[in-house]
Amino acid sequence: MIAMTAAMSAQAQTSATSQADVRSDGYTDIIVTAQRREERLVDVPASIVAISGEQLTRAGVNGMDDLTRQAPGVIINKTGAYLQPTVRGIGASVQGGGAESNVAIYVDGVYVASQTGAMFDLANLESVQILKGPQGTLFGRNATGGAILITTRDPSHGLSGQINASYGRFNEYKLSAYVTTGLTDTLAADLSTYYRSSDGFVRDLRTNALRGEQSSLDLRSKLLFEPSDDVKFVLSGSHNETNDPAGLNYTSLNGNTVGRNFPNSLPVATDRRHVSQELPTRIDANTESVALNGSIKFDFATLNLISGYRTEEDYIETDLDSSYAPASYATYDQFNDSFSQEINFTSPPGADFSWVIGAFYYWNAAGSKSWNLNGRPFYKARITSDSISGFADGTYDLGRVSVIAGVRYSSEKRRFKRGLPGAAYTVDTSATFNSWTPRFGLRYDVGDRSNIYATFSKGFKSGLYNISSPSTIPVLPEKIDAYEVGFKSASRLLDFNAAAYLYKYNDIQVTAYDYTSGVSRLFNAAKAEVYGFELDAAWRPSANFDARAAIAYTHAEFTRFPGAPAFTPSATLLNGAPCPDRNCGNVQSLADASGNQMLRAPELTLSAAANYRFPLGNGGEVAFGVRPYWSSKINYSFQERIRQPSYFTLDADISWSLNEQVRLTLWGRNLTDATYANSRSESSARDAIAWAQPISYGIAGSYKF
Template identity: 30%
Template sequence: MKHRYLTAGVGLAALAVAQPLWAQQVSGPASAEPQSRGLEDIIVTAQKRSESMQKVPIAIAAVTPQQLINSGIQSTQGLAAALPGLQLLNIGGNVTPYVRGVGSGFAAAGLESPVATYVDGVYYANPADVNMDLFDIEQVSVIKGPQGTLFGRNATGGVLQITTQEPSETFGGRARIGFDQYETLRADGFVAGPLSDTVRASLAGTFSHQGQGWGRNVFTGNDAYKADHILGVRGKVEADLSDTTVIRLSADYSDRHGPMAMNFRALPGTGIAFPTPQPARPWDTKSYVDAQNDYGGGGVSVTLDQELGDLNLTMISAYRKSRNFFRLSPSVTTTPVLDINSTDHSEQVTQEIQLASSDSGRLTWQTGFYYFYNKANRQQELFFRPGFAANLGLQIAGDPAVGPAIFPFERENVDGTQRVDSAAAYGQATYRITESTRFTAGFRYTWQWTKFHGSAVFTLPGGGKVTVADVAGEKSSFRKPTWRLALDHDFTPSVTGFISYNRGVKSGGYNISTPSNPAYLPEQLDSYEGGVKSELFERRVRLNLSGFYYNYKNIQVPAFSTVLIIVNGASAELYGLDAELTAKAGDNLTLNASTNLLHAKFKSFPGATFTTPLPNGQPNSGFPGDASGNRIPYSPKFTYSLGATYTIPSSIGDFAVNVTDSYNSGFVAEADNRLRQNSYHFLNASVAWTTPSKAITARLYINNILNKAVVSQFSTVAGISYIGDYTNPPRIVGGSLEWNF
């Protein structure tokens, strides 16, 4: 069956099943030189068919499981250390990506990211689902720039593509256990094998418990940034229904609990409305509220691959459901002021039907239909404690003859539900003009219908209630075309150049946290890109370069007050350069280097939200300002990653030493560019010993050697404080033991 491993996206060797997938080495094209002397080929599914990364006319960055281990990356939040140009924010347990400065500075159920995340071909709409441990990964890739044709669901900035391990026709597996200085015990495993001549299955799982937090709430004495538990499990069954038909069933579930995010503190050099001296360590807080995050969710999917002569039919049906709760106080004080309990529910259904031609012939093509349903609900309680009520009030429009009235208030209850139904038809074709030149054209047309219900009710002292928003059945819709044009040419068998023009669109939506605010509109990005992909010196060196220019319109931008809303109105200009180098400098030394240079500024953004610090350093209530010419949030000017792995063979096994350095020049948080994260290095190192039989590997590692504190989310809470959340971990020393069988 040709497409049995279509979604694996790991390499040509995935077609060989003589050994488990996690142990296979990926082979490149045939060559006069022994394969061991050249770099392994990387197979990706960036165009929804298995192709060499070097022949796809798209800028792609990909990492293998071994690179993730070497770089000390255990979850999606850490991927930026291996993939320059990628930023990942953790916002209340939600992880939202930025690629080349395009992303979302806020995350919640119903608020989809401009960088679409796909796991085994299934779109993850809820950013809480994207926050996952990488325990059974085959490959992670970032497809850069708008993907408006094949991945058209809101892929304005790109696609984060995660591929997990597949069932194997031979029995095997691995088990791994690890421990670190924060008393984190982590165990994970994978097993796969045949159930019969035509049925294969796999099961993967992970569990971790952290005994000590990275920080502490010095007021309550309780730990901060602690994972009481993280659980993940995934099972797959694959069956050959006939010589031309394969069906796969996949199910996964994740659960996490603990004060892992939203442990806010006042940013250095800023003040607080209710002064409280802040702890010296960035990972420590001082608040009357202990943050909490609880998540549970998962899904099932069914994939059918059917050969129809020279055509291939693929159908992917998927269902996902999750719940994400978080508790926090943005007031970063020991005085009871303002605390928030928020619960997000998300339910989604996706259905994709794709028909593709074979890879032979001058013309290759694929066409398909995509349906998406999502129901997102946020129930949020804001508790205004006596310290807040004594100093602030709520202004509500009253009797026209009397004018506005000022009320003290105790609580606000918000309940917002957004339902999205979307359908799209798409097609893409590549024509081989000559043996070395190809032209690609793609088109997608998307329809979306959105319905919203929301209410906001304030409770006054004595139990009286005031309704400030009551939206029932508000509707909106849009229909948009997106497209792709690309030309690529093989200058030599190992050097390919390409140019492309792409348009991407991200849908609009409603502010479910603040029902009284209007809906935000769709945004649009036009990308012009050119690049060169090359393999040099007998495939010992791989060098890929790409330059891009983005025209970004109607950008959805966060605007902060006590709570956050999404607004439109900005246009921006982004351009830059990506470079990636992999070199095999001898049989035992491998070097990896990649970098991203980025210019990302608003061209026009009048009416942006600005704040000015008051004499005590706290922000004022905010005012409209002109952000034209300001830098786009979370878009560093320069990032790079450098890694080296040196293997030392011996009679007792192989020793592998790895050092990885990732650098970020710093970034701003909001359109007014007031809040900034300074430049930093994440420096990691590890040493591993593998027995001659390859059955056992022992590893010692140290991550964030320089102990850099980096904000993962920071924002302005008007009238209270400038706050930050340090979910990126401090220096961690640990080890692991792995058994392969």
């Protein structure tokens, strides 16, 4: 469907992916890999957002959650210590060890399993592609909502590089560098470094001490071996350290917290600049990864090999009641280790029949060695996953009509072990989940760069154990049936894309938190229906001006959800006395949420961008860019009690390029100073809100060589 780029100049489009076709009329065809083979974006019968690394830098994108403003219909929240993307209303509410996202994230083709480890910064990238809708055939790893493909730069044989520096409000500074060079005729290497630090905007309400300090360090290097035009291997290694408490810096919404039952719990923070916590929040994540990507071209096909290993260690401290009372707090570690191996063959370009066939193996071990509640050891747990799948997909061109068909078979065994820290496991059980996920479609070429298409596909998300409970019964897999029709058109002057879709969503995995007992409830909600449409257009009237606008309408509703978790503000204190203003924590019950809006699924989102460049006589230029974004209200609770009102943000920048090497930029983010949330939630202990950053501004510079 939506084939949108964040800035639509020919230069920006060229950098949106690793390869592009520049035509004689000056138009640059964007090349994407959404179907595991290089194709023109306009030819792919799917909804894709393609954003270049340069566009991400100019838009001031730091972390994954900043992608929200770049792609209507996409909401990426930091929910506590976990990143939870939602695409067209499909997203996970389950957190913790072994609980993977419904929107699969891949870095250079390697799957990122951890929701905590996915909260990395985006730096020195080649591109980001966001695939909307279930990816059950080609990117089948639990991708019922979509997939995010992150591509980092590959080394080149010529000596080149770039240095970037930025300083902004809240004492935020970013430093990054990239250098690449050839070593021999067949070897090239690169090195990417990135560091960000910020005081944040949050302080302790009692002491005024900083509580939002953040830092991120990312080191990555690649070695390219290319002995011929037909053989290419890239070995990469990375190290990432992220210390960012923002996702857990919750204040209590309207002051509602169980902490009011305890002496010395006041004052209770409710504004976005302060928190009240008896335990300062910490989220420390450390990740190491190694990957090998190879391709060997034969006459009949290209063999592609993708191997990846990731290991992650996290430490988390969190206040669970947003007050100074020692009512509810947790400290715990997390681990997440994974290995994946994919082998696939893709057809040579140019044939009437284009195809891909392959196999994928995945192993993961995740959990916690020591999860402590209120200073007492509560549990340790480990979930392992062994998954193997095979897939095939192809497109056959019959003149103007193309027939699309594909299928994937997945089999996964999950093993769950649980016990007390320092003791033997008392629970040891396993289950196996299997699924067929096909896709079918038709595409009709209206012209060389325009077509209409219709597709049907299925998505599958594996069953799961509740890591906080000793229950030996897993929840069932999620399943989704997706229908989509769309129109795509691309030209030098104007791109226009439209799509409409309908999803039937069954056995949705849902969790609810009881911080009094420390046990969450994990179960399958019944059914949901999602439908909507998306429109986007990009206009390039001249080489110096481009603009784009996009709108996404999403109707996401639970069609049948009896027994939904419901939290109601308590009318009494724990001792039975009346509670002033009913803000002393929540009482948990069950309710019928049938007909209610799904979580993190705003009905309407809009985004736009405009860029103007004014050439200077000395070869430099002055450039102006503005990027507005608007979202309708967002629901965060099954009974629609906790909501984010609609909000509007505006980002802008002014840059001066002395030449092709040197650029200085003045930038501003959230210039409307909108007061909105990165996340809202409810539990037995509180109603919580983690605020998004207020207005921010600063200066940046870059040097290329």
